[in-house]
Amino acid sequence: MRVDKYLWCVRYFKTRSIATNACKKGHVRVNGDIVKPSRDVYPTDKIEVRKNQINYIIEVLDLPPSRVGAKLINIYLTDITPKENLEKLDLLKYSQDYYRKKGTGRPTKKDRRELDDWFDIDNAEENTEQNKENGDN
Missing domain, CATH: 3.10.290.10 (RNA-binding S4 domain)
Structure with missing residues (x-):
């Protein structure tokens, strides 16, 4: 066969x-x-x-x-x-487990705003670090 x-x-x-x-x-x-x-x-x-x-x-x-x-x-x-x-299979199941339930679809407006705020915070930190390196205060 x-x-x-x-x-x-x-x-x-x-x-x-x-x-x-x-x-x-x-x-x-x-x-x-x-x-x-x-x-x-x-x-x-x-x-x-x-x-x-x-x-x-x-x-x-x-x-x-x-x-x-x-x-x-x-x-x-x-x-x-x-x-x-x-046992790797169990670990994979746990690694895919996050705060959203499976099948809830796209991120909500609130989720998108939180993501945007999070990315803005990262960008602001990078800009302040660059300003310190350049001597700008």
Whole structure:
């Protein structure tokens, strides 16, 4: 079975074309080698997939006949990703957590004014530093 089709069948990618593009970009390795989407996968192969800034490592147990349900994935692969890589995922979630709720849209007028004031303060500090260097008071 092709590596792009396998990754799609075991639900690592939502569509097969996304899996193909990941292979073309070099985000997929089989047994340590960067592969093309047409590379065949066999049981006992180790596949490393770089997705969302995390390197997932899976071991192929068997080849599915077609796309399988989420509950049946463990029949066809073993996830051997190190815990350090999975901890990076938690850190990424926390780093993206900021004061605005997701989906609240554009900054409000108040937010824009606060940003403008913040940038004006930075510019004013730079101007005073330049004036001190030039001897202007």
